[in-house]
Amino acid sequence: MSTELPESYGPPPEGQPSPPSRRTFIATTTAVGGAVMAGGLVAGASPTGAAETSAAEVPPSGRVSLTVNGKRHTAVIDNRTSLLDLLREQLGLPGTKKGCNAGACGACTVLVDGERSEMGVPPAGGWGRVNSCLTLAVRLDGAEVTTIEGLADGDELHPLQQAFVDQDAFQCGFCTPGQIMSGVGCIEEGHTDSAEEIREWMSGNICRCGCYVKIVRAVEQTARRK
Numbered sequence: 001m002s003t004e005l006p007e008s009y010g011p012p013p014e015g016q017p018s019p020p021s022r023r024t025f026i027a028t029t030t031a032v033g034g035a036v037m038a039g040g041l042v043a044g045a046s047p048t049g050a051a052e053t054s055a056a057e058v059p060p061s062g063r064v065s066l067t068v069n070g071k072r073h074t075a076v077i078d079n080r081t082s083l084l085d086l087l088r089e090q091l092g093l094p095g096t097k098k099g100c101n102a103g104a105c106g107a108c109t110v111l112v113d114g115e116r117s118e119m120g121v122p123p124a125g126g127w128g129r130v131n132s133c134l135t136l137a138v139r140l141d142g143a144e145v146t147t148i149e150g151l152a153d154g155d156e157l158h159p160l161q162q163a164f165v166d167q168d169a170f171q172c173g174f175c176t177p178g179q180i181m182s183g184v185g186c187i188e189e190g191h192t193d194s195a196e197e198i199r200e201w202m203s204g205n206i207c208r209c210g211c212y213v214k215i216v217r218a219v220e221q222t223a224r225r226k
């Protein structure tokens with residue numbers, strides 16, 4: 001099924017102002033700084049120059065169509081939008097967490113097309129668990145994405161979700177969605193022969209609260225029952 005996003009999900013129509021973002025702020029600040037520094041050299045710049053400047057500030061955008069948790073979405077987005085921001089801010093799926101926003105914590109891990117990839121780079125044969133904060137959404141045109149919201153089968157928890165409950169494997173819970181999505185990938189990849197192997201293949205997902213032992217146990221429990 002195709003879900004055409006309301007217009008409010010895409011960039012504002014041409015001619016309408018867009019709300020300021022961190023990126024816009026930085027870009028604007030940089031542009032203003034550049035103008036001040038160059039002010040002495042370009043004093044009296046022509047109106048044509050001003051028009052060129054404002055055209056250059058329009059962010060490049062593109063249409064992306066992807067299936068998230070079995071539901072098709074199409075949106076026009078700023079080409080610099082991360083998959084994480086698309087999920088959380090435009091598709092209303094806040095289960096995927098934003099921790100470091102820099103690829104260092106794993107809180108934003110989702111599954112893309114079911115195969116493993118490193119740091120958002122698609123290997124030959126497909127994608128896998130990815131850090132959605134590092135993945136440009138426009139690169140996923142046509143892809144299938146699974147987030148924590150799409151893991152349960154109706155009211156029935158995914159076996160790894162159930163194992164997290166059984167093992168009491170969460171405390172603050174902030175890292176939990178990423179841990180679970182990464183754990184599902186780890187199990188599917190078959191890297192679960194020992195606790196050490198699980199730790200190695202889950203090393204991109206950080207838990208700072210002392211639950212890590214239980215997280216590993218939950219992955220072991222699920223792998224044994226697979």
Ligand code: FES
Pocket residue numbers: 097098099100101102103104105106107108109131132133134
């Ligand atoms: S938010 Fe930390 S790796 Fe993406």
Ligand code: FES
Pocket residue numbers: 169170171172173174175176206207208209210211212
């Ligand atoms: S459950 Fe929050 S950091 Fe581990």
